[in-house]
Amino acid sequence: MLSQTEENYLKALFHLTSEKSEVGTNELAATLNVKPATVNDMLKRLKEKKLINYEKYGKISLITLGRKQALEVIRKHRLWETFLYEKLEFTWDEVHEVAEQLEHIHSPKLIEKLDKFLNFPEVDPHGDAIPNSKGELKVQVRKTLAQVAVGKTCKIIAVKDNSASFLQYVVKVGLGLSSKIKVISRQEFDEITEIEVNGKKSIVSKKFTENIFIA
């Protein structure tokens, strides 16, 4: 059985490789709040356990078993987030931290029962797809708010960044899951967009709009 630490490395690898396809020791170290040397040691252990491919100075990639384990952890994380949000009335920005702990509970039965209790949800409270029990994950091709033309209205379905600070800002602007957003104007030079949510206007950065997924 994998340790919590090992599970966290696999999860981070899964997320980083699925958006960039080239992950380095430094980057991994930064996301795990650990030093590159520590990552290096762990990569050797994960290779030893046949969870990843890795050669000195070469590129890092998950292999079958590692990928499966990563998806299992992500499944658990997202199901717990859904539970916290829907049943225990946690807010959008609070669920992540607790789910980081709950995702490491080992009990296949627990997770299947939880899935059923939640009525087999397809997405978590941030709009991210929940892998099924076979470790299959629906590929989501999603547009961001940055791609919406001026004057158009759209609906928020997910956020890219799950950090509490970002989510709290999102809430402050008046947004929640399924909120409607109208793009009022956009200043290309300043990379700034004016939006309207429930009659409330706000000015947001390019970074912000790139972190909002819309339908």
Next chain:
Amino acid sequence: MLSQTEENYLKALFHLTSEKSEVGTNELAATLNVKPATVNDMLKRLKEKKLINYEKYGKISLITLGRKQALEVIRKHRLWETFLYEKLEFTWDEVHEVAEQLEHIHSPKLIEKLDKFLNFPEVDPHGDAIPNSKGELKVQVRKTLAQVAVGKTCKIIAVKDNSASFLQYVVKVGLGLSSKIKVISRQEFDEITEIEVNGKKSIVSKKFTENIFIA
């Protein structure tokens, strides 16, 4: 913050001292599935952290902070058991093992929300009292099936032993929480009791009857 291991030592100490008031290194080691030497090391650490009183070759006892921490873990354990039993349809004998993991999740908010979600239960699925958020535990003076006179009928309210093997046997005999039991006869010499549950007769040992709490 305490480690899971430290929490487990405190919990075991709480349980052992509350039924015997004299706990030794060996006994503690046996319940924690660890060697006496390991316990000895840990006792020093717990003393260092001001969680227990302990002198070389002397007796071991929890002090204020340690007791509080132990009760917090027990509270979490029993709330999670209640959740698993009532919401996720786990059986009596399955809840313990998973709760052993869940009890170590750190999040005061989570546990208060869970308590509310479960409608502030007073006892867990084994009939044990759940400590409140201030760490207060109702003292339960409970009679066992061994003390019930021949011919009398009583109601099961809890079990002393929470091991899966015992609970599975309990279920096999036809018992569940709140089941009614009639004591048909008792052989003092053989220390055997004949009981009847829902019309089904069974012969059980003294050990068995001493592990069944009744109203």
Next chain:
DNA sequence: TAATATTGTTAGACCAATCTAACAAAAATA
């Protein structure tokens, strides 16, 4: 291409939690 900067690796150390093997104290018993 040589110098510099970035990125990755290794060696050696530390801490928590465990072990085994040897030893010491206390309790039970002959």
Next chain:
DNA sequence: TATTTTTGTTAGATTGGTCTAACAATATTA
């Protein structure tokens, strides 16, 4: 009381996960 058994302690080793400091490989740029 002397011997034996039980119980508890210590010393030294191991493992996983981390660190710092030094070094090596690769990439960038003057």
